[in-house]
Amino acid sequence: MIQLDLRPLGIGEILDRAVTLFVRRFAVLVLILALVAIPVAILQYASAPSTAGWLEEIQRAIALPPGHAEEQRAILRQLSQQNEVGALGGLLVLLGAVLSALSTTACVIGVAQAYAGKLPSVREVYREAVRRWPAQLAAAVAYMGIGFALSIALGIAIVVVVLALTALAHASRVAAVLVGIPLGLVVLAVFVGALVLLYFAAQMTLVAIALEEPNPIRGIAHGLRRTLSPSIFWRTALVATIVFGVSLIGSLIVLGIASTASVLTHLTALYPVIAVTGGVALNALLTTFVVIYAYDVRVRREGYDLAIAAQTSAL
Numbered sequence: 001m002i003q004l005d006l007r008p009l010g011i012g013e014i015l016d017r018a019v020t021l022f023v024r025r026f027a028v029l030v031l032i033l034a035l036v037a038i039p040v041a042i043l044q045y046a047s048a049p050s051t052a053g054w055l056e057e058i059q060r061a062i063a064l065p066p067g068h069a070e071e072q073r074a075i076l077r078q079l080s081q082q083n084e085v086g087a088l089g090g091l092l093v094l095l096g097a098v099l100s101a102l103s104t105t106a107c108v109i110g111v112a113q114a115y116a117g118k119l120p121s122v123r124e125v126y127r128e129a130v131r132r133w134p135a136q137l138a139a140a141v142a143y144m145g146i147g148f149a150l151s152i153a154l155g156i157a158i159v160v161v162v163l164a165l166t167a168l169a170h171a172s173r174v175a176a177v178l179v180g181i182p183l184g185l186v187v188l189a190v191f192v193g194a195l196v197l198l199y200f201a202a203q204m205t206l207v208a209i210a211l212e213e214p215n216p217i218r219g220i221a222h223g224l225r226r227t228l229s230p231s232i233f234w235r236t237a238l239v240a241t242i243v244f245g246v247s248l249i250g251s252l253i254v255l256g257i258a259s260t261a262s263v264l265t266h267l268t269a270l271y272p273v274i275a276v277t278g279g280v281a282l283n284a285l286l287t288t289f290v291v292i293y294a295y296d297v298r299v300r301r302e303g304y305d306l307a308i309a310a311q312t313s314a315l
Helices: 011-024 026-047 051-063 069-082 087-115 122-171 173-211 216-228 230-265 270-302 304-314
Strands: none
Touching: 011 026, 011 087, 011 230, 011 270, 026 087, 026 122, 026 270, 087 122, 087 173, 087 270, 122 173, 122 216, 173 216, 173 230, 173 270, 216 230, 216 270, 230 270
């Protein structure tokens, strides 16, 4: 059983501890997340066509021989009508997001307990998560607002660049191309980088609220400081990129496996089973890594290990 050995860790050590802890407490961590993920998936599956069925129809439309354009258009129109997001679909998406904040908070608490050498209790972690749930929702809304502001800033930057390049093109089209391509890449890279850091700051905020105090303002402050602190900025930027990339690519792989298995077996119910199972396992692994990394940041920036040692010696 892993004990809470608080000291500065290398990225490799953090990953090793995360994988070891995830494997040893796989069942309870997955159960914590599955208690919310499975009911939400059942509701969504019952209220909307499955992706597997959608893929089968697309394949059928592509496989039609030449000269059947009208039949292809009919299939695509039917798919468009079936997959329109109505009020119920939007409500289920919102419900899933709201409940996800609860289950992920519970998982963070469970990971922290397991990291300290305890066996997490599903009932206890959810009881504590409910108390911190409103703060998590408030922080999530704040981060969505920040993300919206970043999107507006990107739009303004694009407009400015386009206007500048249009003016430059009047003088020289070659110069406009030579300047425009790298400038566009820089704007895109800055936006993607800011988005990745914002995503990771939200993760650090989630951990802070789950393990420290249920105050959204202080949680956001902790999350931003622990992500953007100059002393660990580039290290955190690397970790944030890895976590974001694994989350994105891992989700695409899980959905790809689910879709392929459903299409090959013609069992549409197989899609949500594989998608939910794989998604829950991936979320549990990433949550474990982020929690252990958050402990390491607190040790490096705030002397958290010394504070715990002082408390222990006082007892």
